[in-house]
Every structure is written in C-alpha cells, then in structure tokens.
Amino acid sequence: MAKLKVGEACETKPLYEGLPAKFTQPRFVRTALHNPMNVLGVNDDIEAVGMWLRECGRNSPNTLQTYKREAEKLLVWASTVKGKGLGELTREDHLDFQEFLAAVPQDWIMARRFKRSNSGWRPFLSQPSASSIAHSVTILYGMMEYLTSSGWFLANPMPKPKSTIRKAWRPTRKALSRDLVQIMLDSTSEPQEGESPKDALTRMRDRWIVYFMVHMAPRVSETRSVGGSIRSEIVEGKTMWIWSLVGKGGREEELPVPAHVMSEFESFRLALGLPSLPGPNEEIPIFPSFKRMSKDGAYTDLSEQLTRNSIYKRITEHIAPRAKRLAEQRGVDASRLELVSPHWLRHTALTEILRRSGDLQVAKKLGRHRDINTTAGYTQTDLITLSNAMEE
Known part of the structure; x- marks a missing residue:
C-alpha cells in the first residue's frame, strides 16, 4: 500500500x-x-x-x-x-x-x-x-x-487543553444590514461600462451568489452543489422546492428553497441559455465556473464548479469593493463591507430569519446547528429587541 x-x-x-x-x-x-x-x-x-x-x-x-x-x-x-x-x-x-x-x-x-x-x-x-x-x-x-x-509516539508531550466554563452568549454581530445587502445586490444588477458578454454573465453570477447566500445561509463548502440537488416535491399537499445538501461532518440535510430564491435561480439560468429549472439528474453546478467560457459568452462545458477559494475571492475582491463604491455614492457607511466574507453572508441570513420569525429554533434549523447556543452566537436580534424595548 x-x-x-x-x-x-x-x-x-x-x-x-x-x-x-x-x-x-x-x-x-x-x-x-x-x-x-x-x-x-x-x-x-x-x-x-x-x-x-x-x-x-x-x-x-x-x-x-x-x-x-x-x-x-x-x-x-x-x-x-x-x-x-x-x-x-x-x-x-x-x-x-x-x-x-x-x-x-x-x-x-x-x-x-x-x-x-x-x-x-x-x-x-x-x-x-x-x-x-x-x-x-x-x-x-x-x-x-x-x-x-496508534503507537507513533510513546507518549504525548502536549499538555491536555483545560476545560473552561462556558461563557454567556456574546453576539458576534457579523451580519450586514438590509441596506448593505440591497446595495450588494444593486451593484451586481447594473451593466458596467465596456463589459463583455462574459463579464455580464459573471456579474449575474455574482448577484446569484449573494442572493443565494443571504437567504439560504450555506457554509461556503456546501455551495458546491449541482442543479439536480434542488428538486420539486409535494409536502403535505404543498408543492415546494427542496435543496438536498451535504452539510458539516458529511451529514445529508434538506432545506426548503423559497419561491423568490428559485426566481433568482431561474433568471441566472436563462441568462446562461439553460432551461429555467434544473432537471432531477442535472450535473451543472449552482455556482458554475466560467473558465471554459469565451469573451462573447459562448461555452461548451459548465460542469466545473467554482472552488471555495474562488467564491471567497468573488465576494471579497470583486463584489464587496464594487458594493462599497456604490454605497459611498449613496452616502451610506460602507465600512462593514471591507470585512464581508462568505461567513458574514451566512451570519446575515441567520440574523434575518430570526428577525422575521422571532424563533431561535427556526434559525437553528436554517443554520443546521446541533447546539442552539451556536445559533445564538450568529445572531443579534435579542440584543436589538432589548435595546428597542428599553428606548420605549
């Protein structure tokens, strides 16, 4: 061997x-x-x-x-x-x-x-x-x-980590405001001067990346899915779209995909010349790489996925700087966009779902956390709610 x-x-x-x-x-x-x-x-x-x-x-x-x-x-x-x-x-x-x-x-x-x-x-x-x-x-x-x-060392020289008392929840506050999320989406919606057909499709993919991540709260490793992982199913008499993914630790999980997210997915797919909805066995990634695409937007193969590092770079080196320029033009504080990352967009999605539902268990389900204290660490709604109540 x-x-x-x-x-x-x-x-x-x-x-x-x-x-x-x-x-x-x-x-x-x-x-x-x-x-x-x-x-x-x-x-x-x-x-x-x-x-x-x-x-x-x-x-x-x-x-x-x-x-x-x-x-x-x-x-x-x-x-x-x-x-x-x-x-x-x-x-x-x-x-x-x-x-x-x-x-x-x-x-x-x-x-x-x-x-x-x-x-x-x-x-x-x-x-x-x-x-x-x-x-x-x-x-x-x-x-x-x-x-x-396993017998490689006769003894472990490293001191055993000390167990510590669990500290009270302290919000990490990595979520973006609704205004900044909208600015990120707006910055990827308008055609740029002199952009080629490939540039235009890349910009549309950027919008789809942001939209999917701020509504579905995926870990960046989970975004390497194919179109066939999103399927239509009738659940208790309701027709819905379901995303089957492989989560942390290799766990197979399912999340419902809202109609507005599917609408964005359809728009992106149609721009690529694909059928509006994925088929059950489709192998085209939800975030495809455009390495084999020519400047005029022509391609023969979309089977390659964007890597985790490529997704990180699209967000931090392209989307966020473009959004920051737009925010400054609108007179909006854009300092948080300098820190944005795929994980920040996950924080944003979990904060927003808790803000809408008021239910930590719902946010836990979206985040697919085993421990609800982990979910609490991703959100800040309880702090905002308390602040608003104290101001009244």
Whole structure:
C-alpha cells in the first residue's frame, strides 16, 4: 500500500513545499520517541500526519482543510523557531507554542490573503482570538493523541487543553444590514461600462451568489452543489422546492428553497441559455465556473464548479469593493463591507430569519446547528429587541 502524503490527503501543496524563504521547511524525522511497533504502517512524521488527516477529514473537505492548516502552523513554528521536527517537541515547546498563538508576531500575519507561492504568504490571516486559540489547541492535542494511541509516539508531550466554563452568549454581530445587502445586490444588477458578454454573465453570477447566500445561509463548502440537488416535491399537499445538501461532518440535510430564491435561480439560468429549472439528474453546478467560457459568452462545458477559494475571492475582491463604491455614492457607511466574507453572508441570513420569525429554533434549523447556543452566537436580534424595548 502506497504511503499517504499530507499533500495527497489535502489535494493541496504538501506542508513541506513552497513556503516563503522567511520560514524553515518543516522537519519530518524519526526520533527516539517513535515506537517501532506503531500500527500506522508509515515511515516518518509526514506520513503519520497524513494518515491522521485522511482519517479525520475523510467526510468533510472543510474539516480536512482546517486540520491541515492548524497542523501546518505548529510544524512551521517548530522548524522556524525551535529548529525541531514534530517528534522532537517537548512539553515546554508546546507551552511555548501556545504562548506564541496568544501574541503572534506581525511578520507571521498576512496583510491580505496570498497564494502559497507569493512571498507575502504567512501562516496566519490575523491574530487568533481566544476561542480560535482554544480550537487550534484542541485540534492539535487530538492529533498528538492519535499519533500516541496508534503507537507513533510513546507518549504525548502536549499538555491536555483545560476545560473552561462556558461563557454567556456574546453576539458576534457579523451580519450586514438590509441596506448593505440591497446595495450588494444593486451593484451586481447594473451593466458596467465596456463589459463583455462574459463579464455580464459573471456579474449575474455574482448577484446569484449573494442572493443565494443571504437567504439560504450555506457554509461556503456546501455551495458546491449541482442543479439536480434542488428538486420539486409535494409536502403535505404543498408543492415546494427542496435543496438536498451535504452539510458539516458529511451529514445529508434538506432545506426548503423559497419561491423568490428559485426566481433568482431561474433568471441566472436563462441568462446562461439553460432551461429555467434544473432537471432531477442535472450535473451543472449552482455556482458554475466560467473558465471554459469565451469573451462573447459562448461555452461548451459548465460542469466545473467554482472552488471555495474562488467564491471567497468573488465576494471579497470583486463584489464587496464594487458594493462599497456604490454605497459611498449613496452616502451610506460602507465600512462593514471591507470585512464581508462568505461567513458574514451566512451570519446575515441567520440574523434575518430570526428577525422575521422571532424563533431561535427556526434559525437553528436554517443554520443546521446541533447546539442552539451556536445559533445564538450568529445572531443579534435579542440584543436589538432589548435595546428597542428599553428606548420605549
């Protein structure tokens, strides 16, 4: 059986390739801590980490990427700061790493998102919050426990994360106002000067992306669905459209699709020259890539999906800046548009559904959360309602 490399598991560049010169390539070695009786059947640290990623991330690409990212931070730090490989880290080293996470040096943080091949790439996008650090430490402790229980390490040198008392809900307030959502939609509705047919279709796709995300509250990983995942069905005598998706942890879930969302979908499809509604076996993505489309809008294949990173870039580098310019023209504060991301649009959808329904359980169902406290953390309606009542 061929050994699984980290890069193969993640379908991205391996952890040990392509880092800017500032960072030392991670050391993957066997040390005295390694047990020759391990059950992983691997030869070195990188294969061991790859096996962990393969097992933990096999049901969720999102989990896979998150775990890879956290493992990489530790490995790059170990090689650059300590000059050590994973198996050479001591308990004190792991404590030092946690202190490092609490105050990441500025030169380890990207000014904006860069590709790995860019010299501006850094392991961090921002200073991690306390909750992010706790999440990172939990993931890495799980990795070290996995490598220990499987016999790769004789002992786990990493201190066990301390359990903390759950704090009261504090709204994250990442939702956009209705005015800003409308500005985002308006900015993608008007033809731009000198745009080609392909540019026009790209703009229409941008509008569809925003509309779908602010009404359906998908995780960005869930948007990689095909038209055939949206079907018509009669439920208790009512004809409705239902979106079947694969959610967090590989769970199969269903959401009703409102008529106004289907209307937007129809408009986008007709602009592409497709039937207004998807067929039951249709493989055309709901967010198709236009890589194979010519400037005049002609295409022979729409089967390729926009990647998660492409969706992120469309929102942050194209849609939001265009909306910001329109907001400034209208005299509207556009500062929040500088922070917008796919996750912000999910927050926006959950906040709006709670504002309309007044029912946290309804928002929980839309967000597909197991814990209602998670839903509460995405919304701010309770705070707004209390404020309005206190003003009366």
